[in-house]
Amino acid sequence: MAATVSMASNLEENIRTLVQTKGIRINEFFHDFDKLRSGYITAPQFFRCLWQTLSLKLNEEEERELCRKYGISPDGRINYKQFCHAIDVNFDPQNVYMPPESQKNEPLEYLGTLRTKRPLPVDSESRLVEILRRLQQYCKIRSINLKYQYEDFDKHHKGVITESQFYRNFPGPVDTSDEDMKVLVEKYTDPSQPGFINYLNLHNDILAVHRFVAKEKEPETALKERNTDFVPLFPSHEPALSEIFQKISIAVFKHGIRMVDFFKDHDKLRSGVITESQFICGLSLACGKEAQIQRPEIQKVVEYYRLPDGRVQYKEFCDAMENAFNIPHLEKKPTESAQRPGKGTLFRGLKPLNEKEEERIKKVLDTIADKVSKERIMVYQYFKDFDRSKAYTRVVTPSQFCRILHFLGLNINNEDLRLVLNKFQDPTTGDVNYPAFVQAVDKEFVGHTMDDVDNLETDVTKVKAKTENDTKQVESSPVLFEELMARIRHIVLVNRLRVIEYFQDYDALRSGSISIGQFRRGLALMGLSKIGHHDLNDTQFGMLVEHYRNPQKPDQILWTKFHDDIESVFTQERLEHTPTAVVPRQELFCVPNPGTIDWSNASKEHMDLYNATMDRMRHRVKNRRILCKPVFQDFDRHNIGHITCSQFQQCFKILEIPVNEQELHALEALYSNDMGINYLKFLADLEPSEPIQLMYIKRIEELRKVNAKKTLPEQKPVTDLDSVLLKIKTKVCKERIRIYEFMKDYDKLRSGRMLKNLFRRALSLARLDLQESEIAILEDRYQSGFDVDCVEYLNFCKEIESIFTKDNLEKFPQEEVTQFKPNEEWTISQLSEQDEDCVRKCMLCIAEKVYKERIQLFPMFEDYDSVHTGAVSKSQFRRVMSTLGFANVASDTEFELLGKKFQAQVGGRTDVNYIALCKSIYDLAGFENSKP
Structure with missing residues (x-):
């Protein structure tokens, strides 16, 4: 008897867990079978409801125990109300002597999972507590939720995963040993499913440890008194006054602080002086944190600007600090030169550590750099995604820093992480200087250095000098007439210009001759000017004048001859008289942009350097999947395909492609011209695209093969x-x-x-x-x-x-019209006499079972007929007949014959007409129409 009660109690406990997991009221599902609300339903209805609602399939022994506990009425029904009351109610309302909290009967775990009941040894339990504390601290620092780490493996949200999945995605510290993992596996192995780990219990234990640790720290936190003054009272040393002023001026310049705003509220009369306490308060609020000045340092400033009556001259102090690197009313003093901050004063420096810590952090950074280099991890981009303020501040918070390291797989222990944060943190804000960290671990990272800023003026001077020299060389360099004509033909061909339209209006008599000024004006309209396609200087224009001068009238130009020479790029004159003449291709008239270097005359060392540079850059672009063209296009505002040399170098820095000065000169030698750097040609050589294949002939052949196919044979055609x-x-x-x-x-x-x-x-x-x-x-x-x-x-x-x-x-009013009624499709199918007898006997057996048990046939079939075609597939037909319990009445052969008897064509597929089948069975059972 005790075993029976224990089995029924375990069943109730499992059902209660499933009900609370799904959040349902099980009583509502039994009401559908109890129309009179008598509290009793049949045993098949009771267990069918458990199966459909909770997907709970009980064996015969468990069904027998539930029937025995909740009693079967004389007509063979079960008291489901008593069962629902035991599942839903967690305490006895009749027992007024015990509080409801002590009577609660709730499942221990969520999602139907159970904790292992096998106890661990004492040393393993203590070790487990230590592991959980370390894991809780690790997850707290990196904001890791253990439940979300394993959620992808748990598709059905059961709270369990396999042991290999637990090892594979374990988010714990790197120094977790194999013995610690074995202890965790032994503790959280699911007892009902060997080989599975209950990760949800581990997650709940970590949360419990977190709450316990928070309670431990509450007394300590309550005893601490918060110091509202962030300036320490006892400085470590006493700096000189000049150093104090320098710290304050740098902080004011760096953070853009308006010092007067923090003092003027205390000076109602705008006298420029305030009391000592007001000055100390204003200076602390203005830059106490930013400049890291302490109380004795503020006192030194007070003594410097103190008046005999004890007040402080704040206005003089503010003018000195705000104008440390500027001159007041500079617009009135154009010849004055302002002083700039010293080199490195505005740079975020790294905090110095002691010798032992510096050695340790060097080893940690070398380890991370080795992993970054081997796995080709792009570090800077992930830090930059978290830097999303109004402008890039180049800092992230410590929690963001830890999350990014964990996401990149650069996991280090807590002590090393503390050292890294201490090294790269800003002492003012506590944020982490991520560009300096990336510079330390990624050798290929191209950062901005102070040397680049110092050399900026020198580079600009060099560029200007180079531009002036190039201009002088262009003016003084000799120009060949053939090269000039080739350039003009190229411009006309590329821009599709009609030369006659620019000169014929000046030749009203159509004499073929115009003045030199008109000729110069027509060339300018064609685009041969400083603002056009080509800058035609005086030397080049003089060559055109000498060549096309009219011998009869020296002050005029034969523009028609010039027109014929240029228009030859499109066609030749009198081509209809010489049909066998070969017209040269128009590509022959295309010439490179002016200023392009002839690469065929380059030295071998220059070509080797260029090839090595392109191979290295091509390898980097391919490995890092760098999209280069948008960066170059951002500098090409007019879409001319050219950018300046400085912009070309800047693009490499943005793309993080390291290029030294010699390699850059080698690239500029090939791709530079008078317009700038031809970056389109550079990108075409850097990432060559495969030529587009001519697929027309291949497609034509495919179409012919498709059209040559024979038509498919007809399926069951009608012959009469x-x-x-x-x-x-x-x-x-x-x-x-x-x-x-x-x-x-x-x-x-x-x-x-x-x-x-x-x-x-x-x-x-x-x-x-x-x-x-x-x-x-x-x-x-x-x-x-x-x-x-x-x-x-x-x-x-x-x-x-x-x-x-x-x-x-x-x-014919007395004519009788008979309505055409199409035969149902299932009546057309013909079976042999033996098969018809077999089908008839099978239907009689089914009808007898339906009559005795009053079985409803339509609802089960309609569940599978979602589009209401009146038919279901053969597999669905077999499934419904088995579910209704007809598998013991008819054999597989009889089911197959039934499907053939009531078959119907739906969308080219042979299905079973369940409506005709159900009506036929109801007729054999003697039911009234639509009243089974």
């Missing part, structure tokens, strides 16, 4: 005319189609005839699903006697529409 008409009438009756509406548009003259190909097209539009042989039968039957290529479609339409009514019915 009556069957074809019956098929059409059945579809027309079911879908209420008017055939005449699809055919009348092809008979404009209403002759009653139409071509056979149009007849086929109309049948196709009507979607009668006729095959080729069936359409041929209709064409032979309704072929016109006047024209063998036509069909009498009116006769065909009358024959089809006779299923609804007859023509001229108003003349």
